[in-house]
Amino acid sequence: xxxxxxxxxxxxxxxxxxxxxxxxxxxxxxxxxxxxxxxxxxxxxxxxxxxxxxxxxxxxxxxxxxxxxxxxxxxxxxxxxxxxxxxxxxxxxxxxxxxxxxxxxxxxxxxxxxxxxxxxxxxxxxxxxxxxxxxxxxxxxxxxxxxxxxxxxxxxxxxxxxxxxxxxxxxxxxxxxxxxxxxxxxxxxxxxxxxxxxxxxxxxxxxxxxxxxxxxxxxxxxxxxxxxxxxxxxxxxxxxxxxxxxxxxxxxxxxxxxxxxxxxxxxxxxxxxxxxxxxxxxxxxxxxxxxxxxxxxxxxxxxxxxxxxxxxxxxxxxxxxxxxxxxxxxxxxxxxxxxxxxxxxxxxxxxxxxxxxxxxxxxxxxxxxxxxxxxxxxxxxxxxxxxxxxxxxxxxxxxxxxxxxxxxxxxxxxxxxxxxxxxxxxxxxxxxxxxxxxxxxxxxxxxxxxxxxxxxxxxxxxxxxxxxxxxxxxxxxxxxxxxxxxxxxxxxxxxxxxxxxxxxxxxxxxxxxxxxxxxxxxxxxxxxxxxxxxxxxxxxxxxxxxxxxxxxxxxxxxxxxxxxxxxxxxxxxxxxxxxxxxxxxxxxxxxxxxxxxxxxxxxxxxxxxxxxxxxxxxxxxxxxxxxxxxxxxxxxxxxxxxxxxxxxxxxxxxxxxxxxxxxxxxxxxxxxxxxxxxxxxxxxxxxxxxxxxxxxxxxxxxxxxxxxxxxxxxxxxxxxxxxxxxxxxxxxxxxxxxxxxxxxxxxxxxxxxxxxxxxxxxxxxxxxxxxxxxxxxxxxxxxxxxxxxxxxxxxxxxxxxxxxxxxxxxxxxxxxxxxxxxxxxxxxxxxxxxxxxxxxxxxxxxxxxxxxxxxxxxxxxxxxxxxxxxxxxx
Numbered sequence: 004x005x006x007x008x009x010x011x012x013x014x015x016x017x018x019x020x021x022x023x024x025x026x027x028x029x030x031x032x033x034x035x036x037x038x039x040x041x042x043x044x045x046x047x048x049x050x051x052x053x054x055x056x057x058x059x060x061x062x063x064x065x066x067x068x069x070x071x072x073x074x075x076x077x078x079x080x081x082x083x084x085x086x087x088x089x090x091x092x093x094x095x096x097x098x099x100x101x102x103x104x105x106x107x108x109x110x111x112x113x114x115x116x117x118x119x120x121x122x123x124x125x126x127x128x129x130x131x132x133x134x135x136x137x138x139x140x141x142x143x144x145x146x147x148x149x150x151x152x153x154x155x156x157x158x159x160x161x162x163x164x165x166x167x168x169x170x171x172x173x174x175x176x177x178x179x180x181x182x183x184x185x186x187x188x189x190x191x192x193x194x195x196x197x198x199x200x201x202x203x204x205x206x207x208x209x210x211x212x213x214x215x216x217x218x219x220x221x222x223x224x225x226x227x228x229x230x231x232x233x234x235x236x237x238x239x240x241x242x243x244x245x246x247x248x249x250x251x252x253x254x255x256x257x258x259x260x261x262x263x264x265x266x267x268x269x270x271x272x273x274x275x276x277x278x279x280x281x282x283x284x285x286x287x288x289x290x291x292x293x294x295x296x297x298x299x300x301x302x303x304x305x306x307x308x309x310x311x312x313x314x315x316x317x318x319x320x321x322x323x324x325x326x327x328x329x330x331x332x333x334x335x336x337x338x339x340x341x342x343x344x345x346x347x348x349x350x351x352x353x354x355x356x357x358x359x360x361x362x363x364x365x366x367x368x369x370x371x372x373x374x375x376x377x378x379x380x381x382x383x384x385x386x387x388x389x390x391x392x393x394x395x396x397x398x399x400x401x402x403x404x405x406x407x408x409x410x411x412x413x414x415x416x417x418x419x420x421x422x423x424x425x426x427x428x429x430x431x432x433x434x435x436x437x438x439x440x441x442x443x444x445x446x447x448x449x450x451x452x453x454x455x456x457x458x459x460x461x462x463x464x465x466x467x468x469x470x471x472x473x474x475x476x477x478x479x480x481x482x483x484x485x486x487x488x489x490x491x492x493x494x495x496x497x498x499x500x501x502x503x504x505x506x507x508x509x510x511x512x513x514x515x516x517x518x519x520x521x522x523x524x525x526x527x528x529x530x531x532x533x534x535x536x537x538x539x540x541x542x543x544x545x546x547x548x549x550x551x552x553x554x555x556x557x558x559x560x561x562x563x564x565x566x567x568x569x570x571x572x573x574x575x576x577x578x579x580x581x582x583x584x585x586x587x588x589x590x591x592x593x594x595x596x597x598x599x600x601x602x603x604x605x606x607x608x609x610x611x612x613x614x615x616x617x618x619x620x621x622x623x624x625x626x627x628x629x630x631x632x633x634x635x636x637x638x639x640x641x642x643x644x645x646x647x648x649x650x651x652x653x654x655x656x657x658x659x660x661x662x663x664x665x666x667x668x669x670x671x672x673x674x675x676x677x678x679x680x681x682x683x684x685x686x687x688x689x690x691x692x693x694x695x696x697x698x699x700x701x702x703x704x705x706x707x708x709x710x711x712x713x714x715x716x717x718x719x720x721x722x723x724x725x726x727x728x729x730x731x732x733x734x735x736x737x738x739x740x741x742x743x744x745x746x747x748x749x750x751x752x753x754x755x756x757x758x759x760x761x762x763x764x765x766x767x768x769x770x771x772x773x774x775x776x777x778x779x780x781x782x783x784x785x786x787x788x789x790x791x792x793x794x795x796x797x798x799x800x801x802x803x804x805x806x807x808x809x810x811x812x813x814x815x816x817x818x819x820x821x822x823x824x825x826x827x828x829x830x831x832x833x834x835x836x837x838x839x840x841x842x843x844x845x846x847x848x849x850x851x852x853x854x855x856x857x858x859x860x861x862x863x864x865x866x867x868x869x870x871x872x873x874x875x876x877x
Contacts, residue, residue, distance in 0.1 A: 080217050102207040137165045137185045433453075439825075464517075541611075560724065589645075609626055651666050
């Protein structure tokens, strides 16, 4: 577009500013509508940046001065002897060994899950920045002493101080350690939102059953030795010494690659961003376009007074730019406020599973750019389109009042044909996603294809909305209510006459309802798929775990604990279960995606679990082959991620080597974000020195009562081992809560969209009331009561909201149909389309509460307008 000239600025000063002062209500509502749409876009952008920034801060705080890190793609780490090789590499100033663990800290005031580092106190302060408020670092007097240092914030929360004891859940049970230091909230004290603790390296190895193994070596280079060159030298030295399985890189890069599960959260956010962005931008477009088209007669006066078409076009673009900029600024602030609340809920319910919290809500360049496109960009485009429509009529015609909505003068049937065409394309795209979706290998493909289907279907339905409103308005006009039939006929006739304008107003609600339906159906379908899998796969009577965190135990238990459990009266079997995260390797030796390796003892696992085989060996032949250690069974998600099938060989990084397992079968599974490989525990222990278990599947003897056995286990070891003992139904409730928590963020964005859509309807009615002040005053002057006029205005908005919501349901079902089936390829969970009964309640809330509330307020405005002043209104 051409930049407006001086004449346009002069028109803004002489005409636009006067109009804004004359109609402050209309101006404020237009700004509010644009701001709400921008806030929806900004909230998603801020949340995404918040997760990224918080995770980077976590990794940076934990790394300290280290710019090179040595790790292993193994849940058991690597032998401490590798440290000697690293220390001998020229250019290494400091090499600090670390044992990483998640510690549950318990005191009289409560408990706190924290990241725990086992460190060498003589070396580690040269790597990480420790600021002690009181006390000292643990291990400085005795390297094996059972002592710990906490951040001051955790100590305050738990009511602890230097010299006080704290109970720490470890792999050997609850152990009491002495607090010898408090760390300030800077340096490492900022890591994991302050939930951080350190203890001596040897003590951590002993308490967490690591032997002489460590998880990482953090390296600080000497001056003049670039990190990239030093990393290459360390990798070469380790390989020459026989440590070829270790990885050398930057701490942030290593941390991001390890936390592949985080990508699933970001992908979900981007799915919401695409749909929410379309909703927000369309609301801005519709509002700005309506704002301009409502002033066609006024703009015709300006043209009649000598302004050229170019000047009018420049004037409209300037107005849109100014309003868009102001509203975008407001929307950015509202979006940040909304994002803070959503980030807090996300941290408490989802991110805590991954060991960090989204503590920052940054204003990023990308977020501002997205907001400007949604606010200013959509306003400019809408204003340009409306200005061109205005200029299509001669000023004299507009001044005579014969100008009708441009959408009403199109060829009959054209909007319908265009709408049906787009709707059909959207439905076909959703059908293609449902058909081909299970073969998709990434969330990105699912998000993009579903976004295209949603946008196409939305375009078709928003084009059909004015047609539906016109047809309904004509039908209502022929069947007016008994009270004041003439008055109601006037209202319904206006709905017919201004159906294009009404359709643009209802489009935002249509999109918001469609978004809500899509997310609700997907949520219910995913939850049903997970629970259906659980009902077939879980056969145990009790599950015993230590501080269960949804994706495994926060702190594992020793495998030998099974024998103590089996000594409880009524317990026939306590099968150990290990959930270890391993790195897959491609055929060319490059690193592939992470994967869960689930190790059962398949000599007895049939008693407490079952595999749902898609292809390959069928049970019980599969169980027998697993028992003999002949290979693994992988989930559909793992097969999609790795491109492997039955008969291929799965390559993974073991403790210090690469191992291969034949793929015996592909199975359905419900693991989140990562694929799964089922392996026999003996085969797992052959390649990973690991004597721990995340949980124990307990099978009871005939006649034993689960409640009685659960209480006996809790009485014996509940406090010592901090055990959680689940019965079947309680565990299914836990799974439901996990799914609900994982989708809570998206549902928060859905509610933002719904409020925005309902506000758009109310906004449209209020603007319509202001535009029709003289018409409504005439109705009152000839005998119509104010309250009846108000009811008529409110009824128009309610009908508009009901029709938009109904088409929104159609849009949501189209969007969810492809998404539900297509998502099975990237979740590994077989899902059927499930429409939850609760959806009816949410729709009723929108149609029967939110929309009528806004319309009622608008109707009261119409009923209370001063009669004499309104008759003089122009």
